[in-house]
Amino acid sequence: MNNHKFNKLVFLSLLTLFLSSSVQAKESVGNIIDEKEFPSAQTVLPNSSKQPDFVIKAGVQKSIDLTLERCIEIALGNNPDINVAFHDILASDTRIKQVWSNYFPQFSWQTGYSKIKQLQLSDALGRNLTFKYYILGQVTLQQMLYDFGVTQNQATIRRLEYEGYRATLAGTINDVIYQTKDNYYRLLYAFEAKRVAQDNVEKFEMFYNQAKAFYEIGTNPKVDVTIAEVNLSNAKLQLIQADNAVNIAVARLNNIMGVPFIDKYNVTERLKYNPLDITFQESIRVARDARPELKLAKLQVENARQTIKLVKKSWFPSISVEGQYQRGGKSWNSNYGYNYGAYLNFPTINGMLINNEIKEAKYLYDKEIASAKSTQNKVYLEIQENYLNLEEKRQQMPVAQLRVKQAKENYELSFGRYRVGEGNPTELKDAQLAYQDAQLQYYQAMYEYNSAKAALERSVGKNLTQYDTIELSE
16 A cells, blocks of 8 residues: 555656646747748748749549449540541541542643644755644533442442441451450459458457467467468458459550559459350350451452452443643633533453453352351351350359358357357468458459350450349358
8 A cells, every 4th residue: 555655656747847848838839930941931932923934733532433334434435446447437438439529520730831843844844843832721520420330339348348347347346445444343353362362361460369368468479469460461462462463453444445544443342253145046046246357358358359240341331421621822811712512432452451350259258158157157156155164154153152161150150169268370371361362262253254164255246135133252
């Protein structure tokens, strides 16, 4: 009791001394300012009487919420590959109009001056004959009336090329949507892996504190604390790696969306299991109508057939009318002249050249037929592989879910044994790592299923029907 009273008196004395010093310090606070450490505002701010030569803009950090649908919208509007394919369509449309311009009149204007010395007449007459010829203006107007279907075939070929570019654009969009989905699901998986790593760090921190407490009371040896500390360090390292994986996934998604410098955003969704009920035959049926590559193959076959028809018309003439008016002569305005008429224009004929051009066109037509068949086989094989892959991933989902459940139960039993002092840190670590691995494999299976579904949608060329969402509980 005497010691207790003595300690109490010492405490009261120290408290009184502290309060008195605090009062003295409080009286001097704010009265004395070191101008070197705390300069006045007038010495550091720009002079308000002068126009400032710099502007400081506040940086406001924006954050937007993104979903898969929003990411696809951004990709369709910003991906450069889509922009390239779209401008190919615009350029192809102008080529169709260029062909039809054959039926529009052609207008030309010419003016000039020429000086001619006739060699033969000068020798015959024995004197120099020199003529000067002035052209104030020579206007020519020409109109093609009919070319026996040559322009029609050329326009048909250009139109087929235009449809081919449209199919190419559809294929590009199909690829971009698939890559956007795949990278989006990969980002969701990276987020889930980071959550697992964060949870792992928290658990190992708890294990470390528990081991330290057991050691301090003399229940467990020092080695348990060391083991728990090593486990905690490994868990923190895995968290750093998981965080970097998220950053890489974000960069890849931004790249496919065409916005590598987009503001920071929040992904509001999590990995989900959306079952897809479709047969292989239904997938083939959808692909026949929607896969852009199959449409493009058919267009190329028809293009080759039209080329044969066009080459065969190399023998045909064209009918046109032409009128011309001239003003000039010995002086700029001394005389005028004109001519007009209708003409049947035959091309320059090279029989050997035209025959071999026709043969070449036929061979290319047969080649396009074989190429279309090859494309069809590749598409069907791709659909079959993606369909079987989707079925495999679908069958893995219940197994992955069950494994998470079993690993969690095993971890809870091990933790319960360790908490009451019956377990050992090695057993607890193994149980925790097994639970962590089961969680990661579960999320990996979900990512692979969603990616496989996106791949099947790409192979058939169309988004397949979405069914009710099923979230598997851990």
